[in-house]
Amino acid sequence: MTQNLDRLLPILKAAPVVPVLIIEDFHTAVPLARALIAGGLTALEVTLRTPAALDCIRAIKGEVEGANVGAGTILNPKQFDEAVAAGSTFLVSPGASPKLIAHANGSPVPLLPGVATAGEAMTLLEEGYGAAKFFPAEQAGGANYIKALASPLPGLVFCPTGGVSLKNAHTYLSLPNIVCVGGSWVAPAAAVAAGDWAAITALAREAAALKGV
Numbered sequence: 216m217t218q219n220l221d222r223l224l225p226i227l228k229a230a231p232v233v234p235v236l237i238i239e240d241f242h243t244a245v246p247l248a249r250a251l252i253a254g255g256l257t258a259l260e261v262t263l264r265t266p267a268a269l270d271c272i273r274a275i276k277g278e279v280e281g282a283n284v285g286a287g288t289i290l291n292p293k294q295f296d297e298a299v300a301a302g303s304t305f306l307v308s309p310g311a312s313p314k315l316i317a318h319a320n321g322s323p324v325p326l327l328p329g330v331a332t333a334g335e336a337m338t339l340l341e342e343g344y345g346a347a348k349f350f351p352a353e354q355a356g357g358a359n360y361i362k363a364l365a366s367p368l369p370g371l372v373f374c375p376t377g378g379v380s381l382k383n384a385h386t387y388l389s390l391p392n393i394v395c396v397g398g399s400w401v402a403p404a405a406a407v408a409a410g411d412w413a414a415i416t417a418l419a420r421e422a423a424a425l426k427g428v
């Protein structure tokens with residue numbers, strides 16, 4: 216297996232939603248993580264879209280008990296290594312480039328690569344992957360699309376991300392090939408900037424209570 220599924224699946228299955236975090240201000244990282252965990256969401260994806268991201272991962276890893284902090288937006292081997300060195304327990308990429316997949320081969324820290332087509336999913340199966348991100352989920356075809364992949368591709372489970380919200384998450388979560396969903400809706404930029412951690416805990420609690428229909 217090129218993907219450490221034994222380590223990845225318990226992280227993804229701990230709660231129905233993986234918050235996707237775009238953290239601009241380093242000082243918000245620890246209280247944000249604590250607010251999400253207080254609401255029941257423990258696997259947190261900090262995207263490498265901001266300069267503060269790696270420091271945020273280090274801080275959450277060091278200071279927030281119960282957090283499984285991962286890194287998102289991993290585009291190349293350099294970012295993969297930096298995110299691992301910062302203490303990420305899982306890594307997420309929007310797609311599955313051959314270079315990144317080769318680099319991730321055998322890594323104890325699991326990679327959740329993105330796919331949007333059956334062909335991309337088959338390539339991952341050939342590489343020994345058992346879980347993938349379905350991205351961008353809503354734009355690529357939504358729940359009906361990923362549902363259609365369940366029967367021909369029984370070896371893969373997915374974490375749909377992109378356009379997922381409280382409104383549509385349960386539709387994905389009711390499908391047999393969905394392990395969790397990802398989304399930024401649980402950490403709105405305005406609430407983070409205002410330090411409204413109670414509002415974020417409330418959103419997390421609502422998300423953590425989601426179940427399949």
Ligand SMILES: O=C(O)C(=O)C[C@H](O)[C@H](O)COP(=O)(O)O
Nearest residue numbers: 262287288309376377378398399
């Ligand atoms: O940064 C990455 O690695 C991504 O692949 C993109 C994110 O997963 C989506 O942008 C989240 O989508 P929303 O929940 O609709 O905001």
